[in-house]
């Protein structure tokens with residue numbers, strides 16, 4: 179215990195000395211997030227400095243081994259680190275699909291060479307990754323994917339696959355440097371005919387077309403592959419066994435979307451509106467039914483926060499049911515959608531404004547609409563319930 | 577501290593769970609109910625609890641107990657909940673002990689060893705009406721001779737008719753004071769009522785009950801904090817018991833989904849039921865985590881405990897209620913029969929939900945604690 183206390187003191191002192199004041203302000207929009215990558219432009223000097231300092235200590239990925247760019251923290255130390263970050267409201271120095279998704283998959287399935295190379299790039303924020311899973315005909319039923327990689331033996335240029343097909347809903351495909359992509363390499367075997375490939379988005383034959391969302395933003399794309407050459411050594415796990423990697427990665431994606439660890443960031447929605455809606459003489463929010471709904475919601479949020487803590491403690495120490503990230507994603511995303519419904523109700527007509535300065539460009543309305551995707555992306559709520567029924571409750575025929 | 581049971585706690589669970597399941601399964605409750613048992617619990621079972629040291633789990637070691645915490649007591653309560661075991665554990669070993677240990681002094685010295693030794697049953701006489709309103713206590717204690725005279729009416733006093741001592745919350749000149757009123761006190765009458773879950777709760781009348789000055793638990797007028805400790809412990813304990821009730825109902829229902837056939841299929845194959853069962857699983861997991869967090873904060877003596885206790889009572893209340901409702905529904909016609917256990921879970925849940933503040937009371941508290 180005292181070791182952990184010493185560690186806490188050390189982290190606290192380091193954060194105090196190294197986290198720039200600008201990086202302790204709440205994240206207001208996408209623009210405030212540091213995604214890293216070749217095309218990334220830092221918003222200000224503080225953002226760059228914060229990233230560099232964290233990279234040096236391995237704090238962009240604190241629980242990864244030091245050999246791969248992490249700080250090698252234990253689960254207990256990682257928890258302390260996060261608590262100390264939260265204490266001063268420090269922004270994450272770097273966020274990326276590399277950290278949340280590809281990294282954990284490489285840690286489990288990658289070769290030593292891949293780990294040193296790709297994980298290091300991710301930890302340093304050098305390469306930004308996107309996820310090529312979904313296709314027009316393969317959403318929830320992901321395993322039906324058709325993008326095909328044909329094997330070509332080439333004694334001169336090197337053995338490779340020629341990939342053809344298209345992906346859809348590829349988040350940030352137009353901003354990413356590389357893609358981790360599910361490609362069919364055997365048409366006769368549904369589950370054991372997919373290879374988990376890695377390739378550069380600047381490869382010849384890759385093109386993207388942004389899709390506009392109901393929020394008015396355009397964070398994702400259709401992605402087309404037209405005779406894209408992928409060197410034969412750029413895959414994770416085994417050829418034709420990419421489904422194992424894909425599923426493992428989804429577990430981490432779901433954990434991330436659930437906000438498991440981040441549940442602590444969700445503050446009381448009732449407290450948020452105490453000022454604008456006003457309090458009555460008894461100190462109660464002056465809109466009794468809305469107050470009741472907000473209070474019921476807040477109760478669920480505080481409860482979910484405890485769930486997030488327990489889930490993380492168990493997940494990081496191998497105690498959690500391997501399918502429990504599906505439960506976290508389901509509960510967490512449904513909660514987040516409910517939150518934004520209440521934020522809209524609390525904001526009333528003001529929250530409807532779409533582009534005024536006062537509404538910060540329709541921030542509330544756009545966020546509200548964006549959250550509707552939470553229970554779709556990374557596997558829908560219905561699919562989560564199917565997985566819980568089958569893998570946790572062991573119900574028949576599920 | 578991580579939010580899962582450590583090795584010692586896991587060992588405790590491994591010994592308590594089979595013990596309660598073997599000695600006091602649901603058939604034990606049925607036996608007491610069908611024989612119109614007048615005590616409300618089995619004294620033989622309480623003696624067995626005592627052999628294992630359970631009544632004194634929370635009693636500090638210097639008073640002859642095990643000096644454990646709410647996380648440990650919660651393990652016992654969950655099993656009590658899962659098996660619907662009638663027991664004075666919650667009021668005596670959790671609520672009363674929390675108050676006495678917090679107060680210290682004469683009454684702690686008198687009652688804590690007796691509780692740890694399994695010799696004393698203690699009732700909590702707090703509520704006065706159909707709903708839990710501890711901020712509106714009307715029972716009065718006025719100075720009289722070298723002691724006090726108590727007047728008022730208490731209700732929903734579990735085990736009140738058999739308790740060796742009742743902790744009575746009363747208004748005094750400058751605040752709230754808690755009194756340890758012994759069983760034979762003149763002027764105190766307990767009128768036990770059978771509740772929907774077959775437990776016995778009394779309406780207690782205090783008609784000029786004379787007590788000595790040293791019957792005060794803690795200090796005169798300073799009972800507010802002690803009452804808070806009692807309420808926090810009892811609410812958290814009731815929440816833990818509800819997690820057991822909900823889990824028991826859910827397990828029974830999921831098992832039934834894998835046995836019952838209709839339309840030539842196991843009903844567990846129907847997605848309409850699968851999704852509801854999976855949703856319930858999530859709610860129960862969240863409730864369990866929440867209750868553990870409240871227990872942990874109480875054990876740490878943390879500031880945050882107050883909020884989390886209300887969250888736990890509300891969340892466990894919602895989740896267990898969902899579990900018993902879905903349980904009865906998914907059992908179809910037999911879920912409505914007395915012969916089948918699922919209905920007993922629904923009844924116990926209803927009583928626990930009401931005890932020491934229902935879901936609505938605690939959600940309101942959450943709003944108040946967050947400034948709205």
Ligand SMILES: Cc1cc2nc3c(=O)[nH]c(=O)nc-3n(C[C@H](O)[C@H](O)[C@H](O)COP(=O)(O)OP(=O)(O)OC[C@H]3O[C@@H](n4cnc5c(N)ncnc54)[C@H](O)[C@@H]3O)c2cc1C
Pocket residue numbers: 308309310311312313314316317318319346347348349350398551554555556557558559560561564
């Ligand atoms: C904002 C956002 C970002 C995304 N980012 C990416 C990304 O970066 N990379 C990527 O590859 N994909 C991404 N996706 C795609 C996402 O993974 C898919 O949208 C998702 O898997 C659902 O597939 P679908 O859209 O084809 O819906 P469908 O699968 O067609 O589902 C339609 C409806 O049917 C329901 N349904 C389907 N099957 C069942 C079943 N068996 N039982 C019950 N109900 C069922 C679904 O729950 C849903 O309600 C993103 C999606 C969104 C919204």
Ligand SMILES: Cc1cc2nc3c(=O)[nH]c(=O)nc-3n(C[C@H](O)[C@H](O)[C@H](O)COP(=O)(O)OP(=O)(O)OC[C@H]3O[C@@H](n4cnc5c(N)ncnc54)[C@H](O)[C@@H]3O)c2cc1C
Pocket residue numbers: 836837838839843846848849905906907908909910912
């Ligand atoms: C108080 C009472 C009075 C009654 N009176 C009469 C009477 O007078 N005469 C008479 O003949 N009957 C009577 N019944 C019987 C009643 O009609 C049946 O209980 C009812 O049809 C359900 O059948 P079951 O009990 O076998 O449940 P089951 O059919 O076994 O159902 C168990 C659960 O599975 C669900 N389920 C079943 N099939 C599906 C499916 N395909 N998809 C999704 N979920 C499914 C059900 O909704 C239920 O939740 C009475 C029942 C009760 C409780």
